[in-house]
Amino acid sequence: MAVISAANAVKEYESGSKTLRALKGVDVSVDPGEFVAVVGPSGSGKSTLLNLLGMLDVPTEGAVTVAGERLSELSKRERTNLRRDTVGFVFQSFFLIPTLTARDNVTVPGLVHGDRSALQDRAETLLERVGLGDRLNHYPNELSGGQKQRVAVARSLVNEPDILLADEPTGNLDQDTSDQVLDVFGRIAAEDDVAIATVTHDPQVTEYADRVVELVNGRIES
Numbered sequence: 417m418a419v420i421s422a423a424n425a426v427k428e429y430e431s432g433s434k435t436l437r438a439l440k441g442v443d444v445s446v447d448p449g450e451f452v453a454v455v456g457p458s459g460s461g462k463s464t465l466l467n468l469l470g471m472l473d474v475p476t477e478g479a480v481t482v483a484g485e486r487l488s489e490l491s492k493r494e495r496t497n498l499r500r501d502t503v504g505f506v507f508q509s510f511f512l513i514p515t516l517t518a519r520d521n522v523t524v525p526g527l528v529h530g531d532r533s534a535l536q537d538r539a540e541t542l543l544e545r546v547g548l549g550d551r552l553n554h555y556p557n558e559l560s561g562g563q564k565q566r567v568a569v570a571r572s573l574v575n576e577p578d579i580l581l582a583d584e585p586t587g588n589l590d591q592d593t594s595d596q597v598l599d600v601f602g603r604i605a606a607e608d609d610v611a612i613a614t615v616t617h618d619p620q621v622t623e624y625a626d627r628v629v630e631l632v633n634g635r636i637e638s
């Protein structure tokens with residue numbers, strides 16, 4: 417059963433007196449262990465869709481369901497808690513803290529739960545899994561772009577999310593390092609049963625994703 421889904425999702429943005437319909441009734445769902453890539457031209461609504469799935473925004477019409485909870489039935493605080501407990505995020509620009517080592521960066525989303533030493537151990541295991549076991553004490557400015565993004569992937573997993581959402585995760589990477597990051601996504605989905613959805617312009621993603629969904633002008637092409 418899908419751990420995350422949008423059903424007939426519509427998203428409108430108001431700017432001045434105009435209404436822009438960015439999503440025009442989108443159905444998409446991702447199962448545990450599945451890696452889905454959303455592709456499409458610039459402005460087709462990819463980030464808008466990802467923001468809905470990540471509970472960063474709510475649909476104007478239609479339903480978004482995350483881990484069995486229907487978004488429209490949750491308060492803002494409940495949404496924030498559900499997001500913290502179930503969703504990991506990866507962004508194009510990594511967003512690592514420059515004054516922290518790779519290992520400490522990975523622990524950051526877990527610090528609200530306490531137990532620093534268990535977190536350090538978990539961070540180490542995650543960094544080893546993404547191929548950075550020899551970079552635990554490196555600072556972000558001592559890492560390549562692909563290594564930084566793999567630190568960000570490890571960080572996104574520290575709270576054991578059911579869902580990992582990635583917005584253009586390879587947008588700042590060259591071909592070889594993009595491949596490494598996409599390969600890590602494929603392995604994590606399969607090994608940890610995490611549902612992964614990424615939006616991307618990267619044509620290489622089709623080689624790694626289980627399913628590719630194309631958005632065109634706010635609708636899914638089938």
Ligand SMILES: Nc1ncnc2c1ncn2[C@@H]1O[C@H](COP(=O)(O)OP(=O)(O)OP(=O)(O)O)[C@@H](O)[C@H]1O
Binds near residue numbers: 431457459460461
């Ligand atoms: N906050 C906002 N207010 C008004 N319009 C917005 C807002 N965010 C996005 N839009 C508009 O919604 C449409 C879809 O934008 P979105 O960012 O989802 O597209 P995208 O497919 O992710 O594009 P890109 O590949 O260029 O990042 C665009 O026409 C955009 O201008």
